[in-house]
Amino acid sequence: MDAATRHQRILDLLAGAGYESVPSLATALQVSEMTIRRDLDHLEASGLIRRTHGGAVGGGANEFSLDFGLRRRQQQEAKTRIADAAARHLREDQVVFVDSGSTTLALSDRLAAIPRLTVVTPSLPLAQLLVAKRMANVHLLGGEVRYDLMGCVGPITEQALAAFHLDVAILGASGVHLERGLCRSTVEEIPLKRQAARQADRVLVLATRDKIGRSGAMYFLPASEIDLVITDTADGVEELVPAASAGRPPPR
Structure with missing residues (x-):
């Protein structure tokens, strides 16, 4: 298989899955991992993909601004595993803020199964x-509706959230750096996330x-204010505790 054919095949795989690891690409294309790394370097330099630790995601710099409907369809299996793990940290009678986003949306079935849970959210599809x-206990925070987020933002949303004491805030982000914190490409969402x-x-x-x-240009929440990051692995989930959060006091 020549380089041009490999490059197109890599782009096709990333378009379908959203993310692929170097080993999975090497297996799919039946070439060495070194060859795949060179191919990924070339594609990233061309602006067609973005390299991550151990693999790559499709879309290059435009990945941050993907339409919500497309983001929701990407990596569905991974988001389901993350949702299953997150639900194990929730308890009956809690009040939980659930952020807008395609990953947090995967929580819907799990939230509905927890007795007497109260959900506070700016997400239109999650509330629906x-x-x-x-x-029974669903509070949709009103405000300005952003079509790309399928959720509400702005001063009205923040004022509505202020009425609640939250046991848990479940947040999404465009990027997660375990030393620097969370970054976000949509500026309008940042005040609500910080407040939650x-x-x-x-x-x-x-x-x-x-x-x-x-990494990103806009960090909205330092790592010291994060208790747990839940992400997917090749065959399961991983729960990461930012080192800076080790000194956080226990929940009130």
């Missing part, structure tokens, strides 16, 4: 799914593995 499952973290006893971050280690 929970109501459809006959979940401040109001919560515990902060969980859900992120697919392509976002781990990703």
